[in-house]
Amino acid sequence: MTRHIRHAAVFCALLLVALVVNAARVQIVQAPQYDGNPANRRPDIARYQQPRGDILVGGKAVTGSRDTGEHLRFERTYANGPMYAPVTGFASQAYGTTFLEHAEDGLLSGADPMLAPLPLWNDVTGAQNPGGDVVTTIDGAAQRAAFEGLDGRKGAVAAIEPATGRILALVSTPSYDPQLLSGNSAAAARTWNRLNDDPDKPMLNRAVSRTYPPGSTFKVVTAAAALDAGVVRDLDAPTRSPDPYTLPGTRTTLTNEADGCRDASLREAFEWSCNTVFAKLGADVGVADMTAMAEAFGFNDDGLRVPFPVARSTFDSSVDRAQLGLASIGQYNTRATPLQMATVAAAVANGGQARSPYLVERTLRAGGSLVAAAGSRPSHEVMRPSTAALLKELMTGVVERGTGSNAAIPGATVGGKTGTAQHGVGNSGTPYAWFVSWARGDGDLEPKVAVAVVVEGSAADRGGISGGGLAAPIARAVMEAVLGGVRQRALTGEVPDW
Template sequence: MARYIRHAACFCALLLVALLVNATRVQVFEAAAHDENPANRREVIARYGLRRGDILVDGRPVTGSRDTGEQLRYERTYANGPLFAPVTGFASQEYGTTLLEHTEDGVLSGSDPLLTPFALWNDFTRRRNPGGDVVTTIDGAAQQAAFRGLAGRKGAVAAVEPTTGRILALVSSPSYDPEVLSGNDPGVGRSWARLNADREKPMLNRAVRQTYPPGSTFKVVTAAAALDAGVVTDLDAPTDSPAPYRLPGTRTSLTNESDGCEDLSLREAFRWSCNTVFAKLGVDVGVGDMTATAHAFGFNDDALRIPFSVARSTFDPTVDKAQLALSSIGQYNTRATPLQMAMVSAAVANGGQLRTPYLVERTTTSRGTTVATAGPRPGRQVMYPSTAAQLRELMTQVVTEGTGTNAAIPGATVGGKTGTAQHGIGNAGTPYAWFVSWAQGDRDVEPKVAVAVVVEDAAADRGEITGGGVAAPIARAVMEAVLRSKE
């Protein structure tokens, strides 16, 4: 009898060993595969079982979490969602995440191993940390000023701090409330369908994901190329530019919105935004140097992240001379995001050095302990400091006595450039109104803010003054908000 008992005991021991081996195989070696199986809802339940960390502006959260008491317990909430949607994006139980909610999801959801000093232990116990917080660079007052200035019109505003690259405002209009996409009830699906069917595209982040012909604001880049290449050595010397200007190799003549542009100096041509002068300058500089200068400013760069991706701004390096002439005044294939044009203005303000823009200042644990910081951002010299000084002079004159007087701020030095970008078949579309600028308070040792504004539905005169009349007041409000906050 004892032998049968021993055999049964051995058999039971073998079964126990087999059970342990199988459990080890499933829970250790195949854990990742089971985690990624769409049928496994444990990860989803655990993800929404804890409050999500917050995104902060001016040290205050602009996001939150609501306890629903359901299986997927916490839903995302947004304070003033339409204002900050181009920064936060959305976090949806049905449709995933976008923008900062996506790129910083590891911190916000608590899954980032940097949130705990015992990451391996958490992996073993399957424990999830409380969500951490993301501190942004956004200036709340500047964001509000840009949002109010656009007032629901299609367009965008981007503002950066020239010396650091910190993004101070990022606004897209029309906007939407990300909270309507947070949960998983039938209303979320209806909201998703409605937002995607909206012809105004409220979920499109126009500040970083939409490119436009920059129009005459691109003349800042063309002037920089001409000065750096030595094509222009004296701001006040005649440029030998006919008006109208026949595009090389064609019978097409380029004209100006105003008279008096023939042979005008670079100073006066910049002040009154003469197309003929800058088209000829682009041809004289040549496609190689024009492309190199545009690339230095950030055009044709696929790699820019802030930390979410930014659409590629373009300057076509394969153009002929006629196309180069048009490209040099911000038309033809030249396209730019508002953030890109803010970078152009920032480089001028910062002595020719461009700092890489960024949106996240630091990330922290739920208790406020810093996990990671932005650190010093890489910069590059995009033009000679002397060229930047001359461009600052030219941009200042645009505001003091040119087409950008609506951007003037008492007690501050402001530089700017207006632009009206034509588009559509036969340029029949309502022109886009542009304004790029920078501002320095009289007590400041360096410029504090660079701004780019584009308004798509600027129903106004087609002349260059459109950018000054429609977009410049928005830029002024943003710059004033930043200067006041810096004080």
């Protein structure tokens, strides 16, 4: 019997060995495969088990985290969600992240290895860092002015500080409350479906993700090209342009809304937005110089990150002279994001030097120590400083005497350009009202803000759609908000927060 007991014992030992070998298979050999299974919720649980870092505007968080006590513990909250949605995007447990929440996700979630106190520290200890904070360049007052100015109409506003490229406002309406998407509940799913089915596309970030035909606001670029190339040397000399203007090589004639564009000087043509003059100017400058100027302003660049990607603004370089004429007045294939047009105004305001726009001032660890600061971005010369000076003169004229008088601010120099862009098949769509501008307070040495506004008109006010009427007041409100803030800081001696 002893022998058989030993046999049975060996059998039990074999069972034990089988268990240990199998445990090694599951826990060591196949573990990476199991860990990476999309149905395994552990990565999500780890991600949401601590509060997410915050996004700050003017020293105050516009985001927060709520402890739900569920498996996916912390949910994102937003203060003024719809107003800041184009900046923050959403951070959803079910639908991922967008915009800053996406671009800075590693930092906000705590996964970024830069947050670790020592290199490889977390790999050894298995600890997770608390999420870091993202300090934005947004000016809360300007953002509010833009959001309230648009007042729910379809449109977008982008504002930039010309000397630095800091984005001061980034608004898109109609907007949505990203907080409604934060969780993974049925309510979040309903909101998601509703927002996606909404024909007004509230989740579309019109300021950076959508391009519009820029219409007459593109004449700033055409004027810059004409002046830089020497096609026009004197703002007040007649341009010898006919009205109506027959596009070269075609029988299509171009007319103007305003009178007196025949042989108008560049100054008059800019102030009254003469299509005939600028179409001819563009054709005279030639496709090479026009394309070069547009690209210097940032067109045809699909690599721009602010830090989230910005849609490519386009200026078609493979055009005939007739198409070039149309392209030069912001039609045909010319398209621009509102942020791109704000960059155009900023480059003019900054003496011809363009700086790449950016949204993140600096990133901080949970304790407040610096992770990374926005270094000084390189600037590049878009046009000669003399050209920029002439353009500023032209743009100031638009506001003082021309189509942009609605943007005038007492106690400040404002330069602007209106635009009313046709679109759709046979220009059947409701036009877009544009306004791009910059402003310098009388006490300031340089312009403090450049802004671009686009309002998609509704069919009801088709007759009255114009850049000066719809868009310029919004631009003025944004510029006033920025200048007011600058003035206030100067008065109180407060050190600005950058």
